[in-house]
Amino acid sequence: MKALRMERRPTRFVAAYLASTFGSGRGAGVGPLRLGDGPSPRDLGPGWTPVTPLLAGICGSDLATVDGRASRSFESIVSFPFIPGHEIVALAERAGIDAHGQAFEAGTRIAIQPVLGCAARGLALCRFCQAGEVGRCGNLAHGHLRPGLQTGYCADTGGGWSDGPLMAHQSQIFVVPEVLTDDEAVMVEPMACALHAALRCPIDVTDTVAVIGAGTLGLGVIGALNFLSDAYGLARPHKIIVGAKYSHQQRSAKDLGATDVVEPKQLDRAVRAAVHAGSMGFSGHLGELSGGANVTFDCVGSADSIAQALRITAPGGRIVLVGMPGKISVDLAPLWRREIELIGAYAYGVEQLGDVSIPTFDLAFEFVVAKGLGNLVSARYPIDRFEEALAHAGQAGSRGATKIVFESSRSTKHRKDDA
Amino acid sequence: MSPRPGFVLETDRSTPPTLMWNGEKFGLQQLPTGSRIVYAPEPFDALNDPEGAIRDALNHPTGESEPLHALLHAGMKLTICFDDISLPLPPMVAPDIRQMVIEAVLDQAAAAGVDDVVLIAALALHRRMTEPELRHALGNRVYDAFAPNGQLLQHDAEDPENLLFIGETPHGEEVEINKRAAESDLLVYVNINLVAMDGGHKSVATGLASYRSLRHHHNPKTMTHSKSFMHAPSSELHSANWRMGRLIKDSGIKIFQIETTLNTDTFPSNFSFLQKREWEWTLRDRAAYAASSSALSLAPTKLARNILQGIRAPHALRSVYAGEVEAVHEKILEDVWAQQGVRVEGQTDIVTMGLPYISPYNVNSILNPILVACLGLGYFFNMYRGKPVVREGGVAIMFHPTQPEFHPGHHPSYIDFFEQVLTQTTDPEVMHKEFEEAFATDPWYIHLYRTGHAYHGVHPFYMWYWCSHAMEHLGRVIIVGGDPKSVRRMGFHPASTLDDALEMAKDVVGPSPTLTHLHNPPLFMADVQ
Ligand SMILES: [Zn+2]
Numbered sequence: 008m009k010a011l012r013m014e015r016r017p018t019r020f021v022a023a024y025l026a027s028t029f030g031s032g033r034g035a036g037v038g039p040l041r042l043g044d045g046p047s048p049r050d051l052g053p054g055w056t057p058v059t060p061l062l063a064g065i066c067g068s069d070l071a072t073v074d075g076r077a078s079r080s081f082e083s084i085v086s087f088p089f090i091p092g093h094e095i096v097a098l099a100e101r102a103g104i105d106a107h108g109q110a111f112e113a114g115t116r117i118a119i120q121p122v123l124g125c126a127a128r129g130l131a132l133c134r135f136c137q138a139g140e141v142g143r144c145g146n147l148a149h150g151h152l153r154p155g156l157q158t159g160y161c162a163d164t165g166g167g168w169s170d171g172p173l174m175a176h177q178s179q180i181f182v183v184p185e186v187l188t189d190d191e192a193v194m195v196e197p198m199a200c201a202l203h204a205a206l207r208c209p210i211d212v213t214d215t216v217a218v219i220g221a222g223t224l225g226l227g228v229i230g231a232l233n234f235l236s237d238a239y240g241l242a243r244p245h246k247i248i249v250g251a252k253y254s255h256q257q258r259s260a261k262d263l264g265a266t267d268v269v270e271p272k273q274l275d276r277a278v279r280a281a282v283h284a285g286s287m288g289f290s291g292h293l294g295e296l297s298g299g300a301n302v303t304f305d306c307v308g309s310a311d312s313i314a315q316a317l318r319i320t321a322p323g324g325r326i327v328l329v330g331m332p333g334k335i336s337v338d339l340a341p342l343w344r345r346e347i348e349l350i351g352a353y354a355y356g357v358e359q360l361g362d363v364s365i366p367t368f369d370l371a372f373e374f375v376v377a378k379g380l381g382n383l384v385s386a387r388y389p390i391d392r393f394e395e396a397l398a399h400a401g402q403a404g405s406r407g408a409t410k411i412v413f414e415s416s417r418s419t420k421h422r423k424d425d426a
Numbered sequence: 427m428s429p430r431p432g433f434v435l436e437t438d439r440s441t442p443p444t445l446m447w448n449g450e451k452f453g454l455q456q457l458p459t460g461s462r463i464v465y466a467p468e469p470f471d472a473l474n475d476p477e478g479a480i481r482d483a484l485n486h487p488t489g490e491s492e493p494l495h496a497l498l499h500a501g502m503k504l505t506i507c508f509d510d511i512s513l514p515l516p517p518m519v520a521p522d523i524r525q526m527v528i529e530a531v532l533d534q535a536a537a538a539g540v541d542d543v544v545l546i547a548a549l550a551l552h553r554r555m556t557e558p559e560l561r562h563a564l565g566n567r568v569y570d571a572f573a574p575n576g577q578l579l580q581h582d583a584e585d586p587e588n589l590l591f592i593g594e595t596p597h598g599e600e601v602e603i604n605k606r607a608a609e610s611d612l613l614v615y616v617n618i619n620l621v622a623m624d625g626g627h628k629s630v631a632t633g634l635a636s637y638r639s640l641r642h643h644h645n646p647k648t649m650t651h652s653k654s655f656m657h658a659p660s661s662e663l664h665s666a667n668w669r670m671g672r673l674i675k676d677s678g679i680k681i682f683q684i685e686t687t688l689n690t691d692t693f694p695s696n697f698s699f700l701q702k703r704e705w706e707w708t709l710r711d712r713a714a715y716a717a718s719s720s721a722l723s724l725a726p727t728k729l730a731r732n733i734l735q736g737i738r739a740p741h742a743l744r745s746v747y748a749g750e751v752e753a754v755h756e757k758i759l760e761d762v763w764a765q766q767g768v769r770v771e772g773q774t775d776i777v778t779m780g781l782p783y784i785s786p787y788n789v790n791s792i793l794n795p796i797l798v799a800c801l802g803l804g805y806f807f808n809m810y811r812g813k814p815v816v817r818e819g820g821v822a823i824m825f826h827p828t829q830p831e832f833h834p835g836h837h838p839s840y841i842d843f844f845e846q847v848l849t850q851t852t853d854p855e856v857m858h859k860e861f862e863e864a865f866a867t868d869p870w871y872i873h874l875y876r877t878g879h880a881y882h883g884v885h886p887f888y889m890w891y892w893c894s895h896a897m898e899h900l901g902r903v904i905i906v907g908g909d910p911k912s913v914r915r916m917g918f919h920p921a922s923t924l925d926d927a928l929e930m931a932k933d934v935v936g937p938s939p940t941l942t943h944l945h946n947p948p949l950f951m952a953d954v955q
């Protein structure tokens with residue numbers, strides 16, 4: 008089976024890290040990622056179905072891994088060699104049962120909810136898995152599978168960056184509604200992350216929301232805030248102010264419902280003006296604002312973005328960390344003095360919308376269709392051209408792109424009924 | 427020997443290249459053969475005895491007014507207001523004319539036994555002056571006598587405690603001015619008339635007013651109906667100020683107006699070639715030009731800016747009148763026109779202007795893109811009487827780097843105006859309706875205006891409104907050497923050379939356009955026949 012595999016070879020991680028200083032995604036050529044033939048994953052037993060990827064996305068955490076920049080905190084919850092790729096739309100090779108307990112036929116198009124929680128590991132469900140909050144599962148290294156927080160980080164399951172098959176557990180399988188294109192379906196996993204992040208802290212109609220970064224997750228959060236008020240009657244924030252670097256990102260942010268879109272370095276000034284705050288200093292230079300956004304979504308996760316979030320979030324406000332941070336150095340004195348809450352937002356589970364509780368993935372199917380998010384897929388590459396694909400993904404913003412995906416020849420670009 | 431009047435040169439093949447200002451630099455630019463270059467009149471001679479002239483003006487007032495000494499008596503409340511850092515340009519060598527006039531007024535006040543004297547810088551919505559700037563304008567003696575006791579104030583248009591509502595004009599314009607000035611037994615106003623729009627009722631009605639009051643004439647409608655605002659009878663801005671001034675007078679506020687004109691001796695001797703006609707440059711001028719232009723073009727912008735902002739003009743007092751506001755101002759306008767008027771025959775298709783480093787709003791500061799637009803389209807374009815130098819639908823070509831650079835302490839709201847307003851609209855009417863109020867009432871800008879050295883939050887809007895007559899009149903505005911992104915954001919067109927600009931202009935005005943270059947500064951007013 009042809010696949011891109013990550014091997015545990017420390018020298019290669021170092022080489023990748025060095026190469027990536029010349030640009031994100033550059034680690035692909037020299038790093039621990041290798042394209043080649045190898046064994047298909049073994050059958051993992053009852054509840055598991057072999058599936059073949061149609062499209063598999065490249066996300067920021069993948070690039071960090073390829074470039075050797077990923078946090079060491081993941082070391083105990085990955086197992087080598089693994090095949091990356093956790094944003095997957097695939098075809099089932101056999102009939103099976105999905106996460107809702109419904110039967111599906113061979114050839115059915117599915118989206119994979121990649122977390123490998125207690126159910127996939129054959130364990131009694133922990134309290135998080137019982138509540139459907141699989142992202143919070145603490146058993147990611149236990150059970151009959153080797154460690155792996157998600158498909159795409161586990162040596163046993165295979166991953167999306169391959170010809171397939173890979174193994175998907177019943178708890179991971181969501182049948183893709185016919186109406187979705189493949190592009191829309193591959194956006195379901197990242198958009199589920201965005202929805203989950205948007206729901207991580209309550210929002211009021213009088214709130215000013217700031218969004219730092221307008222890549223896939225930033226755009227997703229902006230769209231999610233609007234979708235949740237359009238479709239589920241949640242409060243629409245008074246303002247959504249977005250710092251977006253590139254013009255296509257600025258346009259998409261507007262289209263998805265941002266009220267104000269500015270260049271990232273202007274975000275402080277835009278938030279200040281919107282909330283009629285001042286600066287803590289006396290000069291015209293803005294430092295920390297005297298007030299600020301009620302909620303800031305940091306969709307970058309760098310030292311600079313977190314520092315900016317701390318400057319522009321109102322005292323008593325909240326920062327949701329959506330972009331994956333690593334080991335960084337940030338002055339937290341403003342967090343302390345301003346009594347800001349820093350909230351992590353990872354993956355998905357079950358969302359509570361008033362009286363309704365709904366799996367994030369099911370919500371994401373509606374979301375990607377309602378907001379036409381298949382448009383965020385900017386380019387498709389076969390895995391043979393992985394170096395190009397990863398370089399493109401690493402420079403997506405500056406190259407006018409948002410989401411880069413790997414494709415198999417079986418994927419189509421059309422809606423089923425148009426074809 | 428009296429100085430030579432202004433002059434319009436028609437270029438031919440023997441005409442040397444002309445000096446072209448370009449922000450913190452200048453160079454020599456060959457204009458197409460057959461272009462016209464308008465040169466300012468040469469500076470009038472200085473008065474021999476300025477102190478004597480000032481005393482004489484105070485003792486022999488103009489119009490219906492008693493002499494100053496007759497208006498002063500022990501126990502009275504006297505307030506002396508003076509023009510701020512925006513005048514003159516460049517700042518003049520010490521002693522500043524304000525110092526000379528105020529010392530003369532204080533002499534008479536002391537002789538009359540007046541104790542309650544307060545000085546107020548008439549800032550309107552400009553930035554507060556710094557201590558060195560105040561010391562320069564007033565001299566150390568005056569500064570040290572008044573500042574430590576809190577008797578030297580800067581007008582605060584956002585201090586409700588210290589504003590007094592006077593009433594409304596027949597046009598419904600609210601008049602609200604500085605309370606101390608309004609409640610004094612006598613308000614002495616000390617003015618410098620650098621251009622024809624300064625002075626008269628504008629001194630008090632604008633310089634000491636609040637935003638509530640100013641918005642009635644500082645708006646796009648008034649500015650498009652001021653053609654030009656340098657020519658009183660055609661200026662709606664002037665009419666509004668005059669209505670307000672008359673209301674102030676009728677309310678019983680007693681004003682003793684002192685207005686002055688300076689000659690146009692603008693540059694010190696090492697830069698004197700800047701105000702000469704190029705074919706008359708001596709060897710020494712050519713050497714000075716070569717040395718300074720190459721030094722400035724090699725210097726980093728910041729250093730070049732420091733060098734140029736350090737220039738002190740050898741301006742000298744040319745005339746002084748004191749007494750009743752309107753009578754004084756009429757005399758002064760005659761003098762301004764005498765010094766600055768140049769007769770220009772007919773309009774042109776294209777007007778060119780080299781924009782220097784300084785405008786009224788960036789003394790000791792940065793000429794940001796909005797001020798670039800205002801200097802060219804607000805000021806230089808409007809320096810006319812009759813018709814604009816350039817015909818309707820014509821093209822203005824300005825030279826300036828137009829870098830997106832702002833002084834954060836002086837122009838904080840300009841940065842937001844550039845990023846948040848000009849990215850949405852360049853239409854003065856639209857921004858007036860949709861954005862002005864939020865900027866004018868923004869508490870941070872108000873705080874910086876009141877406690878720091880920042881222009882009021884609404885000020886960039888005013889600068890843009892200043893341009894509205896030109897923007898309506900012109901078919902295209904081109905900035906040679908301007909940062910393309912900044913230039914386009916303002917709705918103008920960037921060009922890298924004059925030749926490129928002329929090609930672009932031809933799309934608008936046709937294949938063989940006439941061109942007139944305004945050789946400015948020194949300042950002049952075109953009398954277009
Ligand atoms: Zn991901």
Ligand SMILES: [Zn+2]
Nearest residue numbers: 125133136144
């Ligand atoms: Zn679990």
